[in-house]
Amino acid sequence: MSKYLTFTDVVFTNKALLLAALADLGYSDVEQGEGLHLYGYRGDVRAERAEIVVRRRSIGSSSNDLGFARSGEGYTPIISEYDQRTLHDGKFVASLRAAYNERVVKEMQQRLRGSLRRETQGSVVKLKIRY
């Protein structure tokens, strides 16, 4: 059995941008509701509950459900220890944060009615909005 880890220091403030970032990583089949149960890879119900859930069938047969629990400030990821280690080469949370941040920049570009320039330098992405 894999343990679930909750990342309280990682909070995704905007639900629409979080869903878009998940879709960018290939997780567009998402369940939404109040206090949804999370299930482990053997189909066992876990104690953790979440408001946004990516079911394990969309991830892999050895994976557990991924959840995002709503708090006062936004949505906090709840990910099993196994998936934290294996998804996106062990960088699932970092990849999701990067995808979310890119979505934030695009949202800001639209709201500021500006132009956007994007450059990649190794593992660093530089984005510039001019308005």
Place this chain on the structure above:
Amino acid sequence: MPEVEFTINTETGEMEMHIEGIKGAACRDVAKLAEELLGAPAREENTPEFYVRPQVQKQIQPKK
């Protein structure tokens, strides 16, 4: 021309934002928009430009 520059580290997912060419309160408005979408920043620093007050020209209306 006002510019907002972002640097995303794809290894950690962390992002830094730098606002340029925007003085005073207008700069605060952009920072507020970022905070609405990202939450409170871990670190915040004002550049010297932030403290420059934008010049407002007085409008004189002609007498009727």
